[in-house]
Amino acid sequence: MKRRGRQPDFDRLRRALLRQGAPGPVPPIEFLADVQLMEQVVGEKFPIESLADLKSCGEAECKRACDLIVRFQEQLGYDYVSVLVEVPLDSTYTGAADTGGGGTRYWQDQSHGPIGSWVDFDAYRWPKPEDISYRALDYTASHLPEGMKVIAVCDGVFEWAKAMMGLETFSFALMDEADLVAAVCERVGELTAAACQNTVNTRTSARSSERRHGLLYRHPDFAKASAPVRLPVGKAACRNRPRKRASVSPACLWQRVCCDG
Secondary structure, eight states: OOOOSSOOOHHHHHHHHHTOSSOOOOOOOOSOOOHHHHHHHHTSOOSSSSGGGGGTSOHHHHHHHHHHHHHHHHHTTOSEEEEEOBOOOOOOEEEEEOTTTSSEEEEEOSSOOSOSSHHHHHHSOOOOGGGOBOHHHHHHHTTOOTTOEEEEEEOOHHHHHHHHHOHHHHHHHHHHOHHHHHHHHHHHHHHHHHHHHHHHHHHSOSOTTTOOEEEEEEOGGGOOTTSOOOOOOOSSOSTTOOOOOOOOOHHHHHIIIIIOO
């Protein structure tokens, strides 16, 4: 498939998001697409089964996948390339034969995850903020077509908490073990807040004309845009563990990346 007629221009998307200038055609935006769909567009096989594999695949596979994602976004006429920030947390997946295009399709197990009890929580090897990988983000930013910029996508506290526990287990635990849910959300919140802050602080320092990172998209469960982050707390104290609260304002993150300049 050949690229659509118009040239990429991230400023066009930026002006639309900020409601600046005269109204015009609304630029298309889609934060993520399935690997199988992208393969149909670019006409090549990806070296990974899903975008979640970016955090565990080899260096060559990561670069190849990023190149194909850039080609997919460019060919469909987007003004940006969206890239997941690789927070090294785990979830449980199940798969089945893909009846549409062959191969196997995977999705998150909605019943179970790596953490279902306090025993699991204590045994889990929780990563540190310095373990977060930005290799896909940085590689893509340095291999963009003219006019495009990167949108960094960071999953939210709810997305990771339900993924690590399984939505069913997570839902029951809200009533049965609220302190466990609070502890999981706290750990997840610290990591995702660090990922967002580091993306903003270290990857948007260049002048606006030179910067290739255009926007940080943070899922809206983080907090209201006008208030600092407050992680969920259970009805009971988290087994007398010391508690910390993040204080990152999503509104500030948006402004620093998208609006600065």
